[in-house]
Amino acid sequence: MTAEEREPAQYDVIGERYADFKRNHGRSPEEPTVRALLGDLAGARVLDLACGFGHYTRLAKRLGAARAEGVDVSAEMVALARQEEERDPVGAVYHRHDAAELPVLGVFDAAVAVWLLNYAEDPGRMADMFRGIRANLAAGGRLVAVTVHPGYDPDDPDRQPLRARITAARPVPRGTALVLEFPVEPPVALAFTRWDADVYEQAAREAGFTTLTWHPVSYPEPEPEPEQDPPGWDDPFVVALVCT
Ligand SMILES: C[S@@+](CC[C@H](N)C(=O)[O-])C[C@H]1O[C@@H](n2cnc3c(N)ncnc32)[C@H](O)[C@@H]1O
Numbered sequence: 001m002t003a004e005e006r007e008p009a010q011y012d013v014i015g016e017r018y019a020d021f022k023r024n025h026g027r028s029p030e031e032p033t034v035r036a037l038l039g040d041l042a043g044a045r046v047l048d049l050a051c052g053f054g055h056y057t058r059l060a061k062r063l064g065a066a067r068a069e070g071v072d073v074s075a076e077m078v079a080l081a082r083q084e085e086e087r088d089p090v091g092a093v094y095h096r097h098d099a100a101e102l103p104v105l106g107v108f109d110a111a112v113a114v115w116l117l118n119y120a121e122d123p124g125r126m127a128d129m130f131r132g133i134r135a136n137l138a139a140g141g142r143l144v145a146v147t148v149h150p151g152y153d154p155d156d157p158d159r160q161p162l163r164a165r166i167t168a169a170r171p172v173p174r175g176t177a178l179v180l181e182f183p184v185e186p187p188v189a190l191a192f193t194r195w196d197a198d199v200y201e202q203a204a205r206e207a208g209f210t211t212l213t214w215h216p217v218s219y220p221e222p223e224p225e226p227e228q229d230p231p232g233w234d235d236p237f238v239v240a241l242v243c244t
Contacts, residue, residue, distance in 0.1 A: 009074040010190060028055055029162065030114060030146045033217045033240050037144045038110055041065045047108040047136055049099045049129075050116035054081035054092055060112070061090040069105060070094045100125045102132030109138055113145040118192040123174060123199045130207035130243075142244045143209070146217060149239040150197040154178070159236040174199050200241060209243040216240075 034056065042064035048057040051070025060068040070092060072078050078096045085092050095105060099116055111133050120126035133143055153159055154169035154176065161180060167189065168179040175195040182188040197214070204212045216234035 009076075012074045012076040028114075029219055029235070030217045030238060030240065031059070032219070033215065034112065034114060034144055034146060035059075035063075037215060037240055037242050038112065038142075041110065044109040045107065045138075047071065047105065047111045047133075049102075049111060049113040049133065050119070051081055051094065052077050052115075054084050054094065056112045056114055057081065057092040057094070058084065058090050060110075061092050067106075067108075068092045069108075071097050071099060071102065071105070073098045099132060100128040102129070102136065104135050106136065107138045108136050109141050111137060111141070111143045113143060113147075115146060117145055117147045117200065118195070120193070120195070123195070123203065126195065126199055127203040127206055130203040130209065134207040134209060140244070142242060144240065144242050146238060146240050147200075148178070148192065148194040149235075149237055150195065150200070152176075152194050152237050156236075161237040162235065204243045212241055212243045214239055214241050 038060075041060055043066045044060075044064075045067040046057075046060040046065045046069070048054070048060065048068065048070040051057045051072045054070050057068045057070035068091070070078075070081055072081070072094070073096065075096055078094050081092070081094045085094070097103065099113070100120065113129075113133070117126060117129060120129055137143070149159075151159075154166050160166065164180050164182050166178055167181045168177075170177045172193065175193045177191070177193050180190050180192070182190075201212055217238040217240050218234045
C-alpha cells in the first residue's frame, strides 16, 4: 500500500492547527542543537524527513544548501510546505512519501529528521526508515535526528515535555506508546512511541551506519517568553542523535 492509499496520516487532520501552534507558540526549541549538529551546510544537498510545513527544509536553504528537499507522509503538511514556498520562495522542493518506504530521491550530504523516528510504528518500521535514509546519503553523509528521549519516564514529574502534556502512556515491547496533547482549543493530540535506545542503535547499525551518538537538546539562549524556559536547560523529554 502506498502513502496515498492509506488512511489519512494523523497530521492530515490537524495540519493547519499544528502549523498555527508552532508559528504562534512552539517555535522550534531544538533548532540551535540541530544547527550545531548539522554543521556548515553551504553547498550541501539536504534531505528533510518528516518535513512538516518545511521549517528545516527552508532553514537548510537559508543556510546555503545547494539543494533542500522535504518529505512528509501527510498530504496536508506537504501542501502547507508548498504554500510556504509559494508565499516566500527559497527553492525548497517537497515530496509525499512514508519515510519507512522511502525511494532513492537522490544523493544527499545530510539528512534531517526532526520528530520522525518516534512515529515508527514498530522496530521493523524503524529499521525501514534507517535503511531508506542511508540509501539516500552520500558516503560520509550524516543523519541528524530529534526524537523522544529513550529515558523518558511518564511517571517522573521532572521529565515532562515543554508546553504539552502526555495524556496516555502504555508499555509496548521495547518502548512506551504515548499520546501527547498540545494546549490549543480544541486540543491537538498526537500518538507516537518512546523507543528504547537499542531500537535506534540496532536499526542504524543494520542500515549500514557505523556511528551513532546521542546529544542533549538544550536551550542555550534565554527566552524572554515564556519565562519557564531556563537557559542552558537540557530537555529531559527530547534527545538528538547523529549517525554517520
Ligand atoms: C512534529 S511534526 C515535525 C515537522 C518538522 N520536522 C518540524 O520540526 O517542524 C512531525 C511530522 O512527521 C510526519 N510523519 C509522521 N510519520 C511519518 C512517516 N512515516 N513518514 C514521513 N513523515 C511522517 C508528520 O506528518 C508530521 O508532519
